[in-house]
Amino acid sequence: NAGVMQNPRHLVRRRGQEARLRCSPMKGHSHVYWYRQLPEEGLKFMVYLQKENIIDESGMPKERFSAEFPKEGPSILRIQQVVRGDSAAYFCASSPSVRGVDEQYFGPGTRLTVT
Amino acid sequence: LAKTTQPISMDSYEGQEVNITCSHNNIATNDYITWYQQFPSQGPRFIIQGYKTKVTNEVASLFIPADRKSSTLSLPRVSLSDTAVYYCLVRTAGNKLTFGGGTRVLVKP
Numbered sequence: 001n002a003g004v005m006q007n008p009r010h011l012v013r014r015r016g017q018e019a020r021l022r023c024s025p026m027k028g029h030s031h032v033y034w035y036r037q038l039p040e041e042g043l044k045f046m047v048y049l050q051k052e053n054i055i056d057e058s059g060m061p062k063e064r065f066s067a068e069f070p071k072e073g074p075s076i077l078r079i080q081q082v083v084r085g086d087s088a089a090y091f092c093a094s095s096p097s098v099r100g101v102d103e104q105y106f107g108p109g110t111r112l113t114v115t
Numbered sequence: 116l117a118k119t120t121q122p123i124s125m126d127s128y129e130g131q132e133v134n135i136t137c138s139h140n141n142i143a144t145n146d147y148i149t150w151y152q153q154f155p156s157q158g159p160r161f162i163i164q165g166y167k168t169k170v171t172n173e174v175a176s177l178f179i180p181a182d183r184k185s186s187t188l189s190l191p192r193v194s195l196s197d198t199a200v201y202y203c204l205v206r207t208a209g210n211k212l213t214f215g216g217g218t219r220v221l222v223k224p
Contacts (some may be wrong), residue, residue: 042214042215043214045213045214059211091158091159093158106160
């Protein structure tokens with residue numbers, strides 16, 4: 001059973017471009033979480049999604065950021081008009097159910113660098 | 116302001132026991148406490164999860180007092196490969212998923 005997959009692993013964008021980060025959850029998992037980790041800092045919750053639904057996006061910046069988890073295909077975190085402050089590692093995690101703070105399985109992350 | 120806090124860093128020596136406490140004074144009533152380990156340039160890895168009292172698995176123990184406002188991760192007989200950052204994860208009473216700031220554990224030979 002493959003783990004959580006994220007791609008690309010590294011992404012370089014110039015200021016003003018768009019960044020699209022993909023996450024394929026573990027097989028059988030229908031819950032996806034996105035977290036951001038700034039350099040030398042801890043993990044910050046961004047958004048929690050189930051298939052075709054955003055359950056909690058309280059950690060998402062109000063502008064430029066969006067997320068989706070379609071019925072088919074990976075979850076996508078999209079950052080429009082990137083700025084240098086968006087440079088960070090973005091981690092996706094999946095879980096099989098929403099039993100409270102369920103055991104989440106993390107992907108290897110996408111490291112976004114904005115030049 | 117409710118916060119989930121951990122010590123920033125902790126040094127230890129091989130073979131010693133390491134105990135890391137996370138304070139989560141605004142934890143949701145019916146939710147678990149989970150601990151993760153993170154190595155540089157990798158995603159967090161699940162260590163242990165518990166709701167109350169004590170939980171033990173092959174790598175760690177988790178102690179949770181009755182009021183559940185804190186939890187202590189115990190790593191027995193650490194080795195050099197346990198050098199990592201350790202995070203607690205809880206859901207607050209406001210239904211927010213919150214990681215602690217992380218504790219950087221350095222195991223020395």
